[in-house]
Amino acid sequence: xxxxxxxxxxxxxxxxxxxxxxxxxxxxxxxxxxxxxxxxxxxxxxxxxxxxxxxxxxxxxxxxxxxxxxxxxxxxxxxxxxxxxxxxxxxxxxxxxxxxxxxxxxxxxxxxxxxxxxxxxxxxxxxxxxxxxxxxxxxxxxxxxxxxxxxxxxxxxxxxxxxxxxxxxxxxxxxxxxxxxxxxxxxxxxxxxxxxxxxxxxxxxxxxxxxxxxxxxxxxxxxxxxxxxxxxxxxxxxxxxxxxxxxxxxxxxxxxxxxxxxxxxxxxxxxxxxxxxxxxxxxxxxxxxxxxxxxxxxxxxxxxxxxxxxxxxxxxxx
Numbered sequence: 001x002x003x004x005x006x007x008x009x010x011x012x013x014x015x016x017x018x019x020x021x022x023x024x025x026x027x028x029x030x031x032x033x034x035x036x037x038x039x040x041x042x043x044x045x046x047x048x049x050x051x052x053x054x055x056x057x058x059x060x061x062x063x064x065x066x067x068x069x070x071x072x073x074x075x076x077x078x079x080x081x082x083x084x085x086x087x088x089x090x091x092x093x094x095x096x097x098x099x100x101x102x103x104x105x106x107x108x109x110x111x112x113x114x115x116x117x118x119x120x121x122x123x124x125x126x127x128x129x130x131x132x133x134x135x136x137x138x139x140x141x142x143x144x145x146x147x148x149x150x151x152x153x154x155x156x157x158x159x160x161x162x163x164x165x166x167x168x169x170x171x172x173x174x175x176x177x178x179x180x181x182x183x184x185x186x187x188x189x190x191x192x193x194x195x196x197x198x199x200x201x202x203x204x205x206x207x208x209x210x211x212x213x214x215x216x217x218x219x220x221x222x223x224x225x226x227x228x229x230x231x232x233x234x235x236x237x238x239x240x241x242x243x244x245x246x247x248x249x250x251x252x253x254x255x256x257x258x259x260x261x262x263x264x265x266x267x268x269x270x271x272x273x274x275x276x277x278x279x280x281x282x283x284x285x286x287x288x289x290x291x292x293x294x295x296x297x298x299x300x301x302x303x304x305x306x307x308x309x310x311x312x313x314x315x316x317x318x
Contacts, residue, residue: 019208181245
């Protein structure tokens with residue numbers, strides 16, 4: 001049965017070490033082995049009520065472009081404390097295991113990613129971000145613990161997963177806002193991207209010279225909603241926005257990057273295998289502008305590491 005699944009596009013911005021090496025510089029040494037490592041049993045041994053891990057991860061090739069794809073699984077237990085039985089509410093004490101999942105695909109040419117939720121309760125972009133960060137740190141920590149020479153140790157990751165904003169969604173979110181208290185833009189070392197804003201570019205470059213991983217720009221009480229919309233649209237997932245607002249009904253709220261992204265529907269055949277569906281999703285996305293937009297610097301980085309990716313792909317294809 002083919003069912004439309006809700007999906008979101010984000011920027012998977014990952015650099016390594018104090019020099020902010022691009023993601024692909026450590027793809028073979030860190031990213032691929034970390035994402036394909038079996039954390040399932042390790043997580044279950046921790047006996048937590050809810051754990052997240054990656055499954056079915058593979059390096060695939062779609063129309064000549066390499067994509068890292070797989071599943072993020074939320075392993076949990078559903079507690080049922082009451083049920084309607086024969087028309088009467090009764091107390092129960094039942095526990096059922098549940099493992100909802102989402103598909104994820106990362107375009108290695110431009111580090112845009114998509115998350116496709118399989119059902120209600122499936123992992124979100126925030127779940128993916130925190131899980132990816134934990135997986136990378138755990139792998140690097142494990143690899144480095146027996147390395148004495150500091151120069152031989154694997155570099156630490158700097159990961160920021162930020163949803164791509166869409167103009168229509170931004171306008172919809174701001175429609176019921178009476179007053180914008182402030183806008184904060186978090187910036188961080190970019191993985192080969194260049195912001196179309198000289199001030200932000202200079203600030204991003206300053207992070208490297210200062211040895212800092214992140215910085216913030218804050219604008220208080222902006223009055224022009226049209227320009228606010230344009231600024232949020234122009235971030236393109238390369239800055240992480242937080243907007244504190246007061247709504248028309250008198251309540252206050254905070255809008256973040258995932259408030260401004262657009263939900264898309266992608267048809268998925270539930271009778272196909274996970275890996276077959278990953279290929280189908282990748283084929284539907286590879287020509288979509290938001291997933292495929294690539295800066296000249298990203299293309300240079302991708303071309304530089306293409307042969308290594310091809311070798312890794314052929315190695316696991318056999």
